[in-house]
Amino acid sequence: MTLLMGAVAYDPKVVTIWEGFRRWLRDRGLPFDYLLYSNYERQVEDLVAGRIHAAWNSPLAWVRAERLAAAEGRAVRAAVMRDTDRDLTSVVVVRSDSDVHSATDLRGRTVAVGAVDSPQATLIPLAHLRAAGAADLTVRRFDIGVGLHGDHVGGEREAARALAAGEVDAACMIDANHLVFSREGTLPPGSTRIVAQTAPFDHCNMTLVDTAPAALADRFVALLLSMSYADEAVRPLLDLEGLKVWEPGRTSGYAQLADAVDQEGFYDAKGQVTAADYTP
């Protein structure tokens, strides 16, 4: 039997990454293969249905997988995650000359966000703003890469551009992207100010379903955790995937997103897609 993992092809580099990992894993005796999906929803459905054993999931896909599995009488676990998946924050940014100095000042204003399904640039920061008292927001959404759960940075970047162009009062983005957008000039350095920052949350994880062959699944997890940045064969792949080390999975960092999903009505309690205007 072969351990079969799903990954979403949000970028051509996904093929390079998982081809490389597949070779590395097979060289170490693990029968492993992967399937590419065009969106996370189908990947999660196939995982819970047992058509694949593992899924490299976005945080939103994890939330859905957990609910869907529970509804189906199955169980999923977050087996491993990247070191870079832990303790992210999102920020809400305004122009430096704005009269907005706090989340509450955004009441009644227009806020640019990423794609409808972006945890970091839409769901979590909007929930944060609402909780902070920013009521009556007009949300301008940039639906780029819908179904990719915000993995495509295009929506975030367009939101930043709208802010720089003066089309919106604020924009939401992940903390590191504020620096990226400033360095690349999307947001001229010094032209913006951060008025809100969410609490830390976690990002992707390798989700395993309980129907996966246990020995293979355990071997898969053990091999991922054994990958070393000192290994010249695997280091380029780790660089490409954006991590230095795989960490054991944890689920403590998904509560904010689960709350946001409920507030937004994105999925219901059984993991069914209930978001309006969401067509991955």
Add this chain to the structure above:
Amino acid sequence: MTDAGLDLDRLGFEAGAHILLERALRALPPGGRLRVTGHDPALAVHLRGWCRSRGHGFAVESDGCVVSLGQAAGLRWIGAQRAGGPRPDGIVRRPPAHWGLAARGALVEAGGPTPPWFDIADRDVVWADLAPRLYAHAAAAQWDPAVAVDWSAGTDLPADIDAAVVQVMTYLVENEQAALVIPARLLARIHPHFREVQQLLAVQAADEARHIEVFTRRALLSGTELGTSSAGGRASLTSLLAETDFSLASFLLSVLGEGSFLALLGFLDEHAPDPVTRQVTRLARVDEARHVAFGVAHLEHQAALDPTLRGRLRAAVERRHDALVDTAGLNADVFDALVVLAAGEWTAAGSPAVTAPCNDSRRRWTTAAGSASSGSASRPTRRRSCPHCTPATSCDQDPPLHAVYGRSSVSYGLELRGLA
């Protein structure tokens, strides 16, 4: 233990704060902590993201942010190697392929691509101790065709004499094309670890590019068309391109080819009917002498290491002979043109085969109708020292034939004497 501290003041990550941070982190012991303070409003946000991407720990404490040194930066350089040393005495015999384009002497991270193109990767195959000095000389001796030649000097020759020059120039250009392509192709196959050899070949290719320019420009000075290109001549040159062995290619091109080319350029210097032709051939000759010197130095180095080299050189010559034996030979138009230039006049009596050989025939062609067409110009009869002669050979042959045909039996022997 007290944490090390770094105050970034108002410097933000948008303006390069990470450089100060990395410097401070390099000074930490493994597992060390760095307390970072500053007044940039986005400091904590950007520092968090930066630490995450670099594999460092991050925490916000009461008196500032704390960065815990991660292991990734150190892990990246495990297994890294120095790619020899930067100077020639740091050359290793067989540099590994994955050093690739790294500077010699650099610290090379393990892994990465292993370019398959640098198959000439053995010091004993490619190196010559003379290479660095020859390169330095070559770099210093570069000349600008626009100013090194007095193009305004003109040719001022009878049309049929100019046609002979144009034919020779056409032939020279054809040879220089081969002399450009061959080192360029070899250069791309040499492991960059042997950069002095690459540099030398690069300048050699640039020399040939310049020669192509000046010979073409001289040919077109009087506005005529170029001369002929024979199939046999091109077959001879093309056979040089087929040699893939570095030493043999160097032997065929730089020693045999450019060696005989030196004699030809010397002949033209002696018999050039106009100052521009003389200048361009002199300039090219200096460059070509350098190319021959590297070829000979390389073969000397090789011969000292490889006792089979002489046999392989002989076999290469024989292979080339066999490959060309069924061709019509080199361009007859070129030989005739050389004879015309050496003859100096259009009379049977003035034929170099009849009169004294190796006489100074310079500047005998003029535009004065009487002297150019009737051969009435006075003809020197003084014997002069012949640059092509050795004590073993007399100047019984006419100068052009001696210079061209005699080259193979005289000068090759001189150049290869050290190898015999």
